[in-house]
Amino acid sequence: MNLFFGKAKSKTTAKDAIYKLRETLGMLEKRQTFLETKAENELKIARLNATKNRRVALMALKRKKAYESNIEKINGARMTIETQMMAIENANVNLETMGAMRAGAEAMKNIHGSMDIDKVDATMDDIRDQMDVANEISEAISRPVGMGEDLDEDDLLNELEELEQEELDAKMLETPSPVVSAPNVPNSKPAYKQPVVEEDDEEAELRALQASIAM
Structure with missing residues (x-):
């Protein structure tokens, strides 16, 4: 225990x-506001007494x-505190x-802490081995059973030739044998086209007049 200075100061966070x-900083701001007010009041007193009482x-x-x-001075202290x-x-x-x-x-x-490069390599080797085993098992399962194991290829070729x-x-x-066919002769007679008698303008006008009288 320090007998002269009391208890040791705790560490400041x-x-x-x-x-x-x-x-x-807040206390300095209030002090500055107070002094600025005092300075403005003194300036007012000086203006009022500039011509009346020079000494005042x-x-x-x-x-x-x-x-x-x-x-x-307060402004300087405030700047220092803000920087700090x-x-x-x-x-x-x-x-x-x-x-x-x-x-x-x-x-x-x-x-x-529980890993090192040797353990990682060993684990990867185990994974690769198991993947190879899985591929072999898949191939074995997918291979047809009893197809083509006891058959003779020569016998199959002979049977195919037969x-x-x-x-x-x-x-x-x-x-079938080729048959010689006769040329096709058309049996139908050509259609006879009757001549079309053209009607002149006078006959057409006469027919129109007769029709109007009949009405």
Whole structure:
């Protein structure tokens, strides 16, 4: 135990640091707003007394300058805090990224812990052997049983020749002798076409007149 400084400080996390910096930043913003209001009031006093009371106007301008000096310091502190917050956030992102990558590496190591290249090669050899056995079994199953094992090829050829000769003999017996046919003579008489008597215009007009009288 440290007798002079009390308990040792706990390790500050990135989350705690960012929270504290944001809290400080908010306090500085409120302080800056307050000082800006004070500076504007002093400027108003100086304007009102510029021609009436010179001494009061000068004192008001001095106080305004003091307020503005503090405002500039606060602006610098705010910029520093914002930069520090950004750096901590980036560092925290990098830390989380490295943690995730480290966890991934550990997971891969655990997965590969029970594997090596010799075991993988042996497993692949077993798979290939079993695939060969499966192909042999498939071929054996698909091969016809009892077809062509006890038959003599010469006997089959002789039987085939006999069948071919029988077919040729049958075709020769079925072929008829050629018959000479007489030329075709048409029996029907040519149709007689009666002449068409053309009717002149006068006869046509007369017929039309007779028809109109009959009506």
